[in-house]
Amino acid sequence: MKFYETNLDKRVVIIRIDKDEEIISTLESIVIQSKIEAGFFMGIGAIKNALISFYDYNTKSYIDKEINEEMEVVSLMGNISYQYAENKPFIHAHVTLSNRDFGVIGGHLKKAIVGVTIEVAIFTIGDRIERIYSPDFNLFLWKP
Secondary structure (H helix, E strand, O other), rough: OOOOOOOOEEEEEEEEEEEEEHHHHHHHHHHHOOOOOOEEEEEEEEEEEEEEEEOOOOOEEEEEEEEOOOOOEEEEEEEEEEEHHHHHHEEEEEEEEEEEEOOOEEEHHHHHHHHEEEEEEEEEEEOOEEEEEEEOEEEEEOOO
C-alpha cells in the first residue's frame, strides 16, 4: 500500500450531458477545457447504448459486453487522472445500469451514448494524479 495526502481544489464542475452525446469523450473534453488535474465524479441519467467491461484477472484483459437498449444509469462513478508523461486525461468510469424489467448490470464503462441526459458532478483535486503501466496486470494503475 502506498498513499499520500492532497486537497480538494474547492471546485465542483456541474455537467449536463445531452441526448446522443458520448459520455467518456464528453468528460475528457470538459476536463481539458476546465484544466482539471485530477478528481472524482458521480452521475445519474439514461443511456441508449453502451460498451461495458469486466476485468478478467486470469487473462489480464477485459471482457466486453455491448448493450443496445435504453437503460437507466443508476450510478456512474469514477476518477480522473493522466497517463504518466502524457497530457491526455484518463477517465476511469464504472457504471450500474437498470433495464425496463429492473434487472441490473454493471462494470467498467468504456463508451455510452446518452438517451435522455446524464447529470454529473466532478469534484476536483489540485494535484495531478498520474498512472503508470503495471505489467503484472496489463493495466495503468495510479502512480504512488
